[in-house]
Amino acid sequence: MSQSMRITDHPILGADEPKKKVTIYYEGTPIEANEGEPIAIALANAGIRTLYVTEKMNKPRGIFCGQGRCGSCRMIVDGVPDVKTCSTPVKDGMRVQVQHGLA
Amino acid sequence: MKELEREILIIGAGPAGISAAIEAAKAGAKVTVADEHDTIGGQLYKQIHKFFGAADNHAGMRGFEIARKLEQEAKELGVEFWLNTVAYGIFKEGVGIVRDGDNFIVKAKKVIVAAGGIENTTAFPGSTLPGVMLAGAAQTMTNIHRVLPGKRMVVVGSGNVGLIVAYQMLQAGAEVLAVVERDDHIGGYGVHAEKIRTAGVPILTDTIIKCASGKTSVEGVTTVKLGADGAEIAGSEQEFNADTVIMAVGMAPLTELLWNIGCRFEFIGELGGYVPVHNEFMQTSVDGIYAAGDITGVEEASVAMEEGCIAGIAAASACGHISAEECSARCASHIDALAVLESGEYDGERSAARAKKLELYKASEK
Numbered sequence: 509m510s511q512s513m514r515i516t517d518h519p520i521l522g523a524d525e526p527k528k529k530v531t532i533y534y535e536g537t538p539i540e541a542n543e544g545e546p547i548a549i550a551l552a553n554a555g556i557r558t559l560y561v562t563e564k565m566n567k568p569r570g571i572f573c574g575q576g577r578c579g580s581c582r583m584i585v586d587g588v589p590d591v592k593t594c595s596t597p598v599k600d601g602m603r604v605q606v607q608h609g610l611a
Numbered sequence: 612m613k614e615l616e617r618e619i620l621i622i623g624a625g626p627a628g629i630s631a632a633i634e635a636a637k638a639g640a641k642v643t644v645a646d647e648h649d650t651i652g653g654q655l656y657k658q659i660h661k662f663f664g665a666a667d668n669h670a671g672m673r674g675f676e677i678a679r680k681l682e683q684e685a686k687e688l689g690v691e692f693w694l695n696t697v698a699y700g701i702f703k704e705g706v707g708i709v710r711d712g713d714n715f716i717v718k719a720k721k722v723i724v725a726a727g728g729i730e731n732t733t734a735f736p737g738s739t740l741p742g743v744m745l746a747g748a749a750q751t752m753t754n755i756h757r758v759l760p761g762k763r764m765v766v767v768g769s770g771n772v773g774l775i776v777a778y779q780m781l782q783a784g785a786e787v788l789a790v791v792e793r794d795d796h797i798g799g800y801g802v803h804a805e806k807i808r809t810a811g812v813p814i815l816t817d818t819i820i821k822c823a824s825g826k827t828s829v830e831g832v833t834t835v836k837l838g839a840d841g842a843e844i845a846g847s848e849q850e851f852n853a854d855t856v857i858m859a860v861g862m863a864p865l866t867e868l869l870w871n872i873g874c875r876f877e878f879i880g881e882l883g884g885y886v887p888v889h890n891e892f893m894q895t896s897v898d899g900i901y902a903a904g905d906i907t908g909v910e911e912a913s914v915a916m917e918e919g920c921i922a923g924i925a926a927a928s929a930c931g932h933i934s935a936e937e938c939s940a941r942c943a944s945h946i947d948a949l950a951v952l953e954s955g956e957y958d959g960e961r962s963a964a965r966a967k968k969l970e971l972y973k974a975s976e977k
């Protein structure tokens with residue numbers, strides 16, 4: 509899933525209004541994001557699904573509940589671990605890293 | 612710890628919480644609504660379909676439109692909203708909340724808990740892979756943030772949520788390869804099933820996901836049929852070239868806050884599990900603590916709104932804004948509406964469940 513996953517046109521919601529863009533860095537790679545959208549959404553749009561890796565078994569985890577309850581989207585954001593990226597908005601220049609275990 | 616004083620504190624800004632706020636404010640109370648999300652409307656906020664239910668409860672409007680309308684009405688009445696605010700416990704001292712990273716105890720005269728429900732999950736080999744997600748997450752991605760969770764989906768569960776989510780994925784431009792249902796019949800309404808069938812999506816009953824496979828995220832899904840004995844039928848496997856699995860396997864009331872303060876509960880399967888017993892004014896077995904909406908049993912937005920109205924009126928009355936007679940008079944139409952909503956062809960169980968909660972409340976009073 510490399511091309512954008514954005515829904516540009518929608519039968520009920522209409523055409524997507526252009527949003528202000530910001531840049532975040534995923535493991536150092538620049539990713540374009542819409543201002544104010546959650547980190548995990550910007551990554552999903554770029555085709556990135558693995559946000560967290562379990563400590564013992566090294567199993568990947570991604571967005572699961574999408575509302576800040578399950579913790580499967582925890583990442584290291586600007587050096588801070590355990591940030592729930594499904595409900596934390598992007599900021600220009602933000603650095604996000606996959607979190608391994610309890611970090 | 613910092614303390615705040617409020618007259619009525621409502622936890623949850625879904626249809627139940629906002630309806631409670633509107634009625635309590637109309638009766639003259641000062642009302643604050645706290646919600647952990649940054650938007651008002653609860654489940655409604657991510658719904659883009661036209662709602663079923665009674666016209667009085669805005670049926671025919673789309674979910675997010677109902678949310679906007681309720682929000683506007685509440686704000687015009689001076690209701691205070693605290694967003695990004697989590698209530699983490701109800702204690703003798705007050706309600707513990709975290710707001711902007713700061714910890715507070717809110718001393719409120721009355722508390723209405725309208726925390727809604729939480730989605731159930733199901734497990735199968737591969738169910739922890741990225742690309743497997745709950746219906747709520749898929750809806751938030753597509754309907755709010757306008758990013759597709761994947762391109763080819765399999766939906767687990769044919770209740771209304773599963774059927775609606777499948778249709779919403781089609782609307783958003785994804786392919787839905789199948790809806791699987793472990794029961795021998797479709798769980799949701801015929802109208803919703805028809806919409807996705809017409810679009811060519813098979814609804815496979817007596818079927819479960821055997822496994823989802825993939826290295827770092829879903830790359831394929833295998834389903835299998837179940838026999839009358841519930842065992843997998845060998846050779847009935849079907850492969851789907853899916854990159855996403857959406858789980859819609861029911862919801863349960865989100866009741867921790869009420870357990871924590873010692874409310875009496877009863878297990879009522881039709882309502883989604885353990886539910887707090889309450890009187891006809893939606894007061895729980897703990898004095899001054901009211902409950903409304905999906906937290907009292909997972910039902911529908913119309914029921915949540917009616918219960919919210921009742922709880923709001925009753926809490927305002929208990930604060931002395933209106934007399935007991937006036938309270939009963941104002942609640943009457945909402946109590947009648949609940950009886951109508953729960954009297955449909957499929958709903959006999961729900962009215963029986965409500966009667967049971969009221970009866971147990973009475974018993975707990977003695």
Ligand SMILES: Cc1cc2nc3c(=O)[nH]c(=O)nc-3n(C[C@H](O)[C@H](O)[C@H](O)COP(=O)(O)OP(=O)(O)OC[C@H]3O[C@@H](n4cnc5c(N)ncnc54)[C@H](O)[C@@H]3O)c2cc1C
Pocket residue numbers: 622623624625626627628645646647648652653654655658661662663664696697698699725726727728746771772775776865868903904905906909910911912913914915
């Ligand atoms: C896909 C789908 C389709 C639906 N379609 C229909 C339909 O067509 N017609 C219909 O009538 N109903 C429909 N429903 C059901 C309806 O949305 C719910 O019954 C209704 O939203 C319940 O309202 P509520 O206020 O009780 O809870 P919710 O809407 O769930 O709101 C609860 C709120 O409380 C907040 N909260 C929870 N805990 C805390 C806490 N500790 N601190 C702070 N805030 C907290 C949550 O963030 C949430 O915003 C649908 C539901 C789904 C999922």
